[in-house]
Amino acid sequence: EAKFTPKEANGSITLDFTCNATGLEGKEVVVFEKLFKDGKMVTSHADINDKGQTVKFVNPEVKTTALNKVDGSKELEATVSVTIQDKVEYKDLIVGKEYVVKGKLMDKATNKPLQVDGKEVTSETTFTAKEKDGSVMLDFTFNASALEGKEVVVFEDVYQNDVLVATHADIQDKGQTVRFKSKPEQPKSEQPKPEQPSKQPEKPVQPQPEQPKVVEQPVKEKPIVKAVEPAPKKLEHTLPTTGGKAENPYWMWIGGVVMLLGGLVAIRAYRTNKKANE
Numbered sequence: 381e382a383k384f385t386p387k388e389a390n391g392s393i394t395l396d397f398t399c400n401a402t403g404l405e406g407k408e409v410v411v412f413e414k415l416f417k418d419g420k421m422v423t424s425h426a427d428i429n430d431k432g433q434t435v436k437f438v439n440p441e442v443k444t445t446a447l448n449k450v451d452g453s454k455e456l457e458a459t460v461s462v463t464i465q466d467k468v469e470y471k472d473l474i475v476g477k478e479y480v481v482k483g484k485l486m487d488k489a490t491n492k493p494l495q496v497d498g499k500e501v502t503s504e505t506t507f508t509a510k511e512k513d514g515s516v517m518l519d520f521t522f523n524a525s526a527l528e529g530k531e532v533v534v535f536e537d538v539y540q541n542d543v544l545v546a547t548h549a550d551i552q553d554k555g556q557t558v559r560f561k562s563k564p565e566q567p568k569s570e571q572p573k574p575e576q577p578s579k580q581p582e583k584p585v586q587p588q589p590e591q592p593k594v595v596e597q598p599v600k601e602k603p604i605v606k607a608v609e610p611a612p613k614k615l616e617h618t619l620p621t622t623g624g625k626a627e628n629p630y631w632m633w634i635g636g637v638v639m640l641l642g643g644l645v646a647i648r649a650y651r652t653n654k655k656a657n658e
Contacts, residue, residue: 405439406472438512440546441471444483445555446534449519458528458560464520466503466534466556470546473509473538480506480539483518488531491551496522529562 384393397411411433412426427433448456449465456462468481485494485501493500501522520534534556538546550556 401437404437406437408434408436410434438472438474438545440473440538442468442481442536442538442546442548443555444468444534444536444548446558448558454557455559455561456524458524458526458563460523460525461521462524464532464534464558466518466520466536467515468518468536468538469513469515470509470538471513473512473514473545474540475509475512477540478506478508479545480504481516481518481536482539483520483534483536485520485522486533486535486551488533488551488557494532496524496526524560527560529560531557531559533557 382393382395395411395413410428410430412424414424414426415422425433445467446464447454447467449463450456456464464485466483468483470479470481473479482504483502486492487494501520503518503520505516505518507516518534518536533551533553535549536547537544537549548556
């Protein structure tokens with residue numbers, strides 16, 4: 381309420397309503413007024429459908445889509461300079477009001493702010509809402525050389541007069557997520573094996589001519605020919621017997637020699653005959 385003294389018959393006065401509007405997002409409220417003089421009501425305005433008396437508590441919403449600024453994909457190379465572009469789409473802002481959108485990158489694996497060179501990766505921009513629904517772009521440029529295989533998620537907050545009016549912070553939101561490619565694994569280079577000396581072709585084995593088998597002939601036992609020993613000489617008395625002639629000893633020697641020669645001739649004939657049979 382407010383007290384005033386009118387200076388003219390027609391005029392205006394301003395009333396401020398300060399309250400905690402938490403939980404009133406999207407609701408409409410209507411102001412009813414009553415005018416009193418000396419404790420008596422002199423007039424009132426209480427029309428629930430009067431648009432002039434109605435205000436709406438806006439329910440700002442924001443969602444984002446993060447992409448590789450170079451090609452519009454959801455993947456980036458892990459290089460020393462990359463840019464993630466985040467499209468921030470808002471709904472139900474107050475037209476003509478100035479807003480600040482602030483964003484930061486989150487490490488999806490840890491659900492904590494991404495650290496590069498010991499600092500968080502952040503970005504912000506200021507804009508004036510020309511329509512209650514619209515969008516703005518936010519760029520994050522940073523060194524991603526150590527982020528192979530990682531996924532990062534963009535979180536966004538929207539402020540109006542330093543008051544947080546909208547936020548989007550879903551670590552599982554695929555629209556807010558981009559991925560850094562892993563470096564392809566290099567195939568291990570195999571050390572060339574030392575060349576093995578080529579094997580000399582084996583020389584063909586020359587067939588050895590078969591030796592003719594020697595058929596051993598049974599050895600015929602040679603007959604043992606004993607030399608005819610001369611008969612022992614008989615001691616004969618050379619004295620003439622009575623009435624006869626005494627025998628001549630030379631004839632006896634001649635007879636022995638003849639018998640010896642005959643034996644030799646017989647042996648030679650046997651050997652000659654044997655050779656002829658072989």
